[in-house]
Amino acid sequence: MSEVQTEATTEKRPKKPRIPRQSMPEQSPEERIHNFNEVPFGYTEELAKLEASRCIQCKKPMCIDGCPVEIDIPAFVQLVVEGDYAAAARKIKETNALPAICGRVCPQEEQCEVVCVLAKKREPVAIGRLERFVADWEREHGLVEAPKRPAATGHRVAVIGAGPAGLTVAGEMAKYGHEVAILEALHEPGGVLTYGIPEFRLPKEIVRKEIDYLKSLGVTIECNVVVGKLVTVDELFAEGYEAIFIGTGAGAPWFEHLEGENLSGVLSANEFLTRSNLMKAFDPEHADTPILPAKKVAVLGAGNTAMDAARTGVRLGAGEVSIVYRRSRTEMPARIEEIHHAEEEGVKLELLTKPIRYLGDERGRVKQMECIRMELGEPDDSGRRRPVPVDGSEFLMDVDCVIVAFGTNANPVLGQSTPNLELNRWGYIKADEENGQTSIPGVYAGGDIVTGAATVILAMGAGRKAAKAMHEYLMSLGGEGSQPASGE
């Protein structure tokens, strides 16, 4: 374990001794590259109290608005100061059923923490770390308890996809008293929390426990159900579900269609991570699913998924792992913390570099990647400076595995089987930004299948809004429910 470090703030003449923002103790890079255990250990009670005491309890707290699920942050932080962690956990769970997950994977630095008043002059309160501490404390002390169930409304809701959006909708709808069934295509619930985010960043035991909490609210989860194949949206209505939420994610990998892309050893980040996370290929003693024993890995792209893939590659024993990205460090979309962790673990950054084609050996395995160097030109539509190839800068990079982490497309399966469901030109579902309403009455959608690839918490935020609208919709149907609504 490394020493507890403090992120020092330098101020010339402090009026009173200031407590610096507290770091979490974590596994050292040398140690953690050999295991899949979680990297940070989390706050101790002392550290949590100290950090919580930094909150000045603003009269008009900005942090709540910064949170996509509007957690009453000052209130839970105050409960941490008072040492009433169980109450703090209950406070968070009023609006967020998955706090141990959010405390780990939310980009707080661009949500609640960026608007923290302290951030103007010093460093913001470490809200994410406190959320994580509270959720872990509650779970580790066996105090997770289901809130009282409200009277059943008699209304039935189907949720398609057990990822962050679907789980949130399910939790909210159960709290309103509706009967909720989640239908999940894979053999385990969790969506990207299970197949995508690695164990060392989000232990699957924690995902399972948070899902157990939802089940304790009365939510049922049926795995191995591909909606669009085994059952259609119209058939769900016919089965008596009165409102349906679609949270199927943006699960189709994006390829650039470069020469040699179908060589063995060139694979999507989705495939690589699914093999390692969902299928547990990192543990060959207990899992049959193989993963390539690569020595020189290039990961294409610079988002959080790219960092996850690179760090997984390191742990699987690749001696050399590089992130290949066509823009510069400033434009990298991954969280700074993830980039920092990756670099600590020896991941190299090949910036301003773009692959052109892949070269293989006689067995059809990738052995080299031809790249070209880039330079930044004028800003493009996204406001980022457009990368432009540098003539004559082509070079070959030796690789035996290339992980494509450029992003994802909309998955076509559900759209193809639901003719009335309006999609945009990229295949994502058209849904009202405020309430998730789609072109079919009673059908709502949210998360990546609406917005394209985004974050866990934004999907959860969309789920919360949709749940509120779905509740109002169900109540407007009147009666005791069980009126089969039309799928038209």
Place this chain on the structure above:
Amino acid sequence: MFPVRRKTQLSEDVFDFDIEAPRIAKKRQPGQFVIVRVAEGCERTPLTIADADAERGTIRLVVQRVGTSTRKLCDLSEGEAIRDVVGPLGKPTHIENWGHCVCIGGGVGIAPIYPITRAAKEAGNRITSILGARTQDLLILVDQMAELSDEAIVITDDGSSGKQGLVTDALRELVGRGEEIDMVICIGPTVMMKFVALLTKELNLPTLVSLNPIMIDGTGMCGGCRVQVGSETKFTCVDGPEFDGHLVDFDDLMKRQRVYFGQEQESLKHYHEKCKLGA
């Protein structure tokens, strides 16, 4: 859980199962497949649905023992259960009344060609089936295929059953005797499909093949099953599994299918050792 209702051994390494999966049995159409995960720790294995009985609520799967997970599947007895079965996946076969349809099945590929042959028959086609294998022991469902066919030709590499030769020889002979052929559907080992497609391209016969690449989720999420079809990269799980045989890059597919061969052998060795210890 999905209980095994019936299990029959068809040849040394090929087993025939009825699996209780009522909703899939009701929904599936010819050409579609399921993904099974036998138990915790097992791979997700794609298997074409050979048949289904909607009333009994069962689907029929014909499984060849190849790697560790298929071996574990074949070790299940009646009454035991598969942990996960998901489907029906993939697009159903596009069936119409083409006229004369030649259905070619190779080895364990005869199982998935069976429901397609029946659908083609029901659509009004005249059916000639060509059933091939290395040797007699590896031929399956011959009687059932013969029942559906106006003519059934059996051919083995070693001549132990039917004629001696390859399925392409039988197809050539059909054409040689002046048969008009309107559609060829071929399912079998990739190398067999490759040579059938080469021949039918030469003969200008439209040809459908069903591919069996490496696959994980089966819902378009991982892209492991991508295959070159003409100028496009297709995902077998959601765009297929059937494609125009004249457009598929079979050499590319075969290389991709072999990528984990070494690790599969290693895994199988461990499994055999464990079984010996347990015995």
